[in-house]
Amino acid sequence: MKIVFFGSSDFSVPFLEHLYNAKHKITSIVTNKDKISGRGKKIIPNPVKVFALNNGIKHIEVVKLDDDFYKKIIEIDFDCFVIVSFGHIIPKKIIELANDNAINVHPSILPLFRGPSPIISALLEGCQQSGISIMKINENLDEGDIYVQSIFKIGDYENKDMLEEKMIRIGAPLLNSVIELLDNGCMETFPQAGMPSYTHLFKKDDLKIDWSCGSNEIVNKVRAFSQEPGAQSGFRNMKVKILSLRFADNYKDYISIDKSHFSPKKGEIICADKVNGIIISCGNNEAVKLLELKPEGKNKISGHDFLNGYRVKIGEYFY
Numbered sequence: 001m002k003i004v005f006f007g008s009s010d011f012s013v014p015f016l017e018h019l020y021n022a023k024h025k026i027t028s029i030v031t032n033k034d035k036i037s038g039r040g041k042k043i044i045p046n047p048v049k050v051f052a053l054n055n056g057i058k059h060i061e062v063v064k065l066d067d068d069f070y071k072k073i074i075e076i077d078f079d080c081f082v083i084v085s086f087g088h089i090i091p092k093k094i095i096e097l098a099n100d101n102a103i104n105v106h107p108s109i110l111p112l113f114r115g116p117s118p119i120i121s122a123l124l125e126g127c128q129q130s131g132i133s134i135m136k137i138n139e140n141l142d143e144g145d146i147y148v149q150s151i152f153k154i155g156d157y158e159n160k161d162m163l164e165e166k167m168i169r170i171g172a173p174l175l176n177s178v179i180e181l182l183d184n185g186c187m188e189t190f191p192q193a194g195m196p197s198y199t200h201l202f203k204k205d206d207l208k209i210d211w212s213c214g215s216n217e218i219v220n221k222v223r224a225f226s227q228e229p230g231a232q233s234g235f236r237n238m239k240v241k242i243l244s245l246r247f248a249d250n251y252k253d254y255i256s257i258d259k260s261h262f263s264p265k266k267g268e269i270i271c272a273d274k275v276n277g278i279i280i281s282c283g284n285n286e287a288v289k290l291l292e293l294k295p296e297g298k299n300k301i302s303g304h305d306f307l308n309g310y311r312v313k314i315g316e317y318f319y
Contacts, residue, residue: 134175159223
């Protein structure tokens with residue numbers, strides 16, 4: 001099939017690459033306009049545009065899908081639209097150009113977690129399963145009928161990066177199969193069933209760890225924000241990203257202070273040694289073990305390297 005591909009993120013690229021390698025004709029790529037990024041205020045092309053340039057595929061950069069874009073898209077020869085992590089709702093008059101062949105990849109078990117952040121939201125809520133939905137889009141947010149869904153387990157310590165990789169490995173060949181079946185005229189849809197839930201875009205304040213929360217909520221936040229943008233905390237007047245934690249259910253067995261008068265503050269380091277690493281007190285009389293973090297302006301390091309390099313002491317705080 002001749003495809004116009006809409007996408008703008010790192011998550012989009014493996015789906016685009018899979019379709020390209022499957023010998024579908026990618027007639028054009030629609031992606032977000034370059035943004036100014038970083039301290040140097042450099043203009044950095046998004047990864048979908050980079051793929052287009054590297055493979056000689058025509059691309060259209062957009063800020064919004066307005067009349068100017070409509071004039072450009074009607075000049076392109078295509079059979080279907082494929083949308084993967086694009087970041088815009090497609091207007092009805094543009095959807096209609098695809099003659100009922102406008103396909104979206106959504107990384108959740110629809111109608112759960114409609115909207116812009118389904119993977120992060122599922123991890124924040126501590127869901128034990130997720131999935132990927134290949135759907136037909138309409139003008140409403142993630143409300144279209146479903147071609148196919150794949151449901152799978154979320155591991156106890158899987159983070160956003162790991163879950164995205166699983167989505168890609170399952171979803172890219174699944175998307176290709178749907179397109180091939182559509183091309184042969186033998187693919188039907190079914191309506192979404194159940195109570196919908198919705199996600200939102202996250203702000204900087206959402207990244208900050210509240211150490212008064214229980215260990216489950218804190219671990220889930222670290223899993224959800226993963227390497228980027230990373231869950232945030234403070235330590236010794238510097239910002240750090242907390243990249244990986246584990247539950248420390250048995251922490252009282254190896255703390256070196258008097259357990260009978262043990263009443264640590266939230267975020268207090270209650271263990272800091274080479275055997276047990278760094279253990280941090282949190283809400284509900286629970287604790288977590290620090291496995292990996294990234295001090296501001298530095299490379300990421302293990303909890304043990306942080307312990308040694310920064311000479312971390314019992315009684316210091318994350319805040």
